[in-house]
Amino acid sequence: MKSIAALIAGALFGLGLAISQMINPLKVLAFLDVLGHWDPSLAFVMGGAIAVTLPGFALLKRWEQPILAPRFQWPQREDIDLRLLTGAGLFGIGWGLAGYCPGPGIAAIALNVRESAFIEPFLFTAAMAVGFLLWPWIDRLLSKRPQK
């Protein structure tokens, strides 16, 4: 049941990414290009999402437990450190370079039903997977460095 729930949530998410054109890197870059011919559409994607998620989460905070799982796994961390800022900053650089963030990068693979030779999302996703795999190793390197 949990897997079916994830499948349905994933499908709604993918549909949302397609309807809003988040999976179109030109649309994303046009949003990020504040000095150029700026297209503010993607601010409305985030606005539309938060307009649903904010009251939805407020309601769920009052529930004892989720429907199919023993407990809610709300993120616990609230600290703002250099790692958060560096990581988010790096992510922004990658996002601005290609116009893909993780969800759209993966979801855009499905655009190959239209154009079978559309290689962009495969390249991006494969490189992102390598980044995911490299992270624990980089993390260890950073942790080994003596702290001042």
Place this chain on the structure above:
Amino acid sequence: MTEFTPISALIGGAFIGLAAVLLMALNGRIAGISGIAGGLLESSSGDRSWRWLFIIGLLAGVVLHELIRPESFALREGYPPLLLVAAGLIVGIGTRMGSGCTSGHGVCGISRFSARSLVATIAFMITAAITVAVVRHGFGVL
């Protein structure tokens, strides 16, 4: 250059929000894509099946949209593959280091009133805008 499309952006965003609320209400999990996808590649992660199904759903959602509204936008051509690979690598490392991306921090985090997520969102928005400004207007690429 793209057209301003506030209505489809709002509707698409609402679908994304609905997905996030549903995943939390049913499975108690945050719909953060870098976390869901990154967890698939962690040796310690035990719960892989729902993660895979979420990703399959993500692809199915786009296929469904392609069936209903084929060619709703033109696919990009001629983007340098090397830049894509570099971008993917940076996004992979950055989202793990910063524990989230546009969905986890930007949508779910802000909706939980998390200061950590708000700061992360502002940080990646700023560096993304600077990157586009430098690459597009500074170097004239893209």
